[in-house]
Amino acid sequence: MFFDTHCHIHMPQFANDQAEVLERMKSAQVTKAVVVATEEAEIAPVLTLARENDGLYAAFAVSPQDEALPDLTEEEIVLRVQDPKMVAVGETGLDYHYCHEPLDWQRNRFATHIRAANLANKPLIIHSREAACDTLDILKANGAQNCGFVLHCFCGDWDFAKKALDLGGYLSFSGIVTFRSALDIQEVARKAPDDRIFIETDSPYLAPVPLRGRRNEPSFVPHVAQFLAQLRGKNIEDIAALTMQNANRFFRI
Template sequence: MLIDSHCHLDRLDLSPYDGNLDAALQAARERGVQRMLCIGIDRGNAQTVVDIASKHEDIYASVGIHPLDLADDIEATDALIELADHQRVIAIGETGLDYYYSEDNKAAQQDSFRNHLRAAAKIRKPLIVHTRNARQDTLDIIREESDPDVAGVLHCFTESREMAHAALDMNFYISFSGIITFKNAADLREVVASVPLDRMLVETDSPYLAPVPFRGKKNEPKYVVEVAQCVADIKGISFEEVVAQTAENFNRLFKLAA
């Protein structure tokens, strides 16, 4: 069972499919993708991702506020819990810290991240974490606020081996995207090699970051095949082993039946 553990189905470029999301989903299924997690990034698209998941048995949703999409008022923990109160919502996020463009709202990002962690712990749904240029703060806040029995995943991981293993020690999973296929990602491929297969997920983060040989095109869930194949190549194991183990990991983390 190949799973795209992180995609933005409400943002896909559907022009190759005459605007039909179902056709894009079918293209992924025909390449063996059997589950997808459609990610929420703000209050505005929470209902959209839930509606998409509700219409498809093989799609689940998460709800949360991306650190680059914070409004003036930070969502309180109780408000996040209310957003996540749906049977198709299996995770809180994406949330986290992103200081790449600016550090002007660091305090607001940190407050929001803490609220998401508290909501995840309260309702026992794992957290989906975005982190960029904020390694130590991300780890410190997870260490302070996370319930290790709930934990979550650092998605689209591009940080150091040391950060990956610190997160693993706190019971988080690490998810890799098409970035691992890029020519200039040798250091990241070393991180892939170091992360145990039984603590790893694969994703597209579509419509962003299409893997080689599709780099420069709009990404979509069917290209998670290339990510899984790259993991197999790095680790010197079969594609089938990567598919089976990452699916088992996804189902374990999000408490789903196989």
């Protein structure tokens, strides 16, 4: 059984076949998934999915990639993640690939979400792209190690991974790890401790090989597990079991 720890199956890309996507997920033995809302308008549909489907859970944060979204206070974020089906604050973080200086709004938004997660006693889902040093500094400065965090869709090198692991963090691997060019990520996927790794799709984005180029969905996450198994010299059942155990512990399920 597999746990897709990060997906967006509430998005418009799934409007015409969401029920079929959920059926394919079950057929692929993907028994759990966290559906992530990235703005307030997405909270209701994400919670509806989580409440109506066993094994689905929710997370929410204001996206770090859209300056136009209104910011929330710590207390407002806490209120929005109080539902028992809301298992994390995220995705929050830094993106220096699509967003460019001045980025004080992004760093302030990130810090506010970390403090809110500590107040809510919920773990953090972190988005970090081309911002390793600042991500680590802000995580440390705001006590992210107290509530726990995962670097979702990990796309850094071993130095970044090791520093995050030393801070108590987890690493989640998406379809990117299967890409031929992803040598740094594959090194991390080989070296990371068994008890600190997750698998995810980040669907509808980043479909893994051999499905690259298609719309991604939770039923594709076993391909990520199979690739990790090959990298780590294990079988897919081992990867499924340990990533399920890790995710259940992290999200307190």
